[in-house]
Amino acid sequence: MPVDKILTQIKDEHYLKWPRPLHSSPNVRDKNKYYQFHKDHDHNTEDYMDLKEQIEELIRKLQLQKYVKKGKYSKFRDGNKSQHRSSSRNDDRLSQPPQDMIGEIKTIIGGPFSRGSFKSLKKAHQRQVNSIHTIPPFKQQRTDQDMSFNEGDAxxxxxxxxxxxxxxxxxxxxxxxxxxxxxxxxxxxxxxxxxxxxxxxxxxxxxxxxxxxxxxxxxxxxxxxxxxxxxxxxxxxxxxxxxxxxxxxxxxxxxxxxxxxxxxxxxxxxxxxxxxxxxxxxxxxxxxxxxxxxxxxxxxxxxxxxxxEEDKMEALETVELAEGEASKTTKIGTR
Structure with a gap:
């Protein structure tokens, strides 16, 4: 089902997060395009990545199952079914219900190849992920260079x-x-x-x-x-x-x-x-x-x-400087 039709169906649901108003001047917006999610002109509903990501997340949480074909996630993102042909193995993996509690271990991110705000970086990266399946396979020339490892390398x-x-x-x-x-x-x-x-x-x-x-x-x-x-x-x-x-x-x-x-x-x-x-x-x-x-x-x-660093954070114990005088105390390390 197209994104705009799904939005029409779920616009009153409590789980839908509506975006902030557009920041651009109304005078420069394209009046021929209406964005239902922002309730304003400038671009089409189908072109907005944040809305698509939000809908896909709701699908993964099984909240929009009535809009999804049985056993598979909806292929509404790009609107072109021919671009979403993938192996049966990938389809089988997508058909499995996701785990609700999955931890995330972060690594060092950022750098000259990902400059910009983290929000824009996320959008750019998501677009790259979506385009991977449309790129023809790279035909690499075979060489006699051995790039593998064996026990001899150890x-x-x-x-x-x-x-x-x-x-x-x-x-x-x-x-x-x-x-x-x-x-x-x-x-x-x-x-x-x-x-x-x-x-x-x-x-x-x-x-x-x-x-x-x-x-x-x-x-x-x-x-x-x-x-x-x-x-x-x-x-x-x-x-x-x-x-x-x-x-x-x-x-x-x-x-x-x-x-x-x-x-x-x-x-x-x-x-x-x-x-x-x-x-x-x-x-x-x-x-x-x-x-x-x-x-x-x-x-x-x-x-x-x-x-x-742990030594600096050593636990301290309060002791009396004079026996019976609770107001005169100091703290010393437990070690």
């Missing part, structure tokens, strides 16, 4: 382990240690102490006023963004690229975090089990082995910082 790694993949890269001519390969980060980050040791021209630092959001929900505003020359691998199987790094001033046991932007640019494959990263080059598959000792040193730095 030679020299002390097992079992839960260590991070920490490597060394050449950044602006400096062999830089303590670099974390983080598939969960949407940004490449260099921490302020490492940035200062590179002795870079401060005029190269560009303004960047959008925050990063860490896994615990904290927002961090970078000092700026800088393009740095980075080389990974060894001659003759190496890559050299200009990469954008956010300069971040906050405590970290790492000097640099390499996130998805660079991993994708390198077309890299990582293995935390083997503690190794591989990437294609003109002369074959390049590879960099992680430093297990450095990884554990970084981990111990984190533990030491956490222990120090």
């Amino acid at each position: 030679t020299g790694v002390k097992q079992p382990h839960n260590d991070s993949l920490v490597i060394i890269l050449n950044i602006e001519g400096f062999n830089t240690k303590r670099i974390l390969m983080d598939n969960g980060s949407s940004a490449d980050i260099i921490y302020l102490p490492a940035y200062q040791q590179l002795k870079l021209d401060p005029r190269r630092l560009r303004l960047f006023d959008f925050p990063l959001v860490s896994f615990n929900g904290d927002r961090v505003y970078p000092r700026g963004i800088m393009t740095l020359t980075v080389t990974v691998g060894t001659y003759s199987m190496e890559l050299t690229h200009q990469l954008d790094f956010l300069v971040v001033d906050c405590p970290s046991s790492y000097n640099v975090i390499i996130g998805r932007p660079t991993l994708n640019k390198w077309k890299a494959t990582t293995s935390t089990y083997c503690l190794k990263v591989k990437f294609p080059t003109d002369n074959g598959a390049g590879k960099v082995k992680g430093d297990q000792v450095l990884a554990r040193e970084c981990y111990h730095v984190v533990l030491a910082a956490k222990e120090k």
Whole structure:
């Protein structure tokens, strides 16, 4: 059922959240388009993403089942049924009722590839998700470069382990240690102490006023963004690229975090089990082995910082300075 017809049916329901009035001037709005959800002119009801997302969420909560074909979610989003052909496996998965209580573990989000407000970022990302099924499959040429991993790649790694993949890269001519390969980060980050040791021209630092959001929900505003020359691998199987790094001033046991932007640019494959990263080059598959000792040193730095913070928050006990004089007390640590 089209979005506008569904809206007509549910407009009086308590669960429908109506939007705020449009901010644009009435004089510049398109009078030929009427948006039923805003009750105003400027665009068509079918074109509004927030309404579609809200309706889909209500469908997932089983509140609009009478508007949905039995056993499947409605395909009303794009209005073109031919664009929604998918495998029977996907349809079967969609037909399963969703779980009501699913937790979410956040990773580092934000960065130069997702600048803008979080609301606009969500809309842009949703549009990209919706367009994935309409993109023809990419025909990649086969190569003889081995990007897979086997037990031989884990030679020299002390097992079992839960260590991070920490490597060394050449950044602006400096062999830089303590670099974390983080598939969960949407940004490449260099921490302020490492940035200062590179002795870079401060005029190269560009303004960047959008925050990063860490896994615990904290927002961090970078000092700026800088393009740095980075080389990974060894001659003759190496890559050299200009990469954008956010300069971040906050405590970290790492000097640099390499996130998805660079991993994708390198077309890299990582293995935390083997503690190794591989990437294609003109002369074959390049590879960099992680430093297990450095990884554990970084981990111990984190533990030491956490222990120090806990010591500061040590429980205090109230004691009397003079026996029988309750008004004269002090507090001492329980340790």
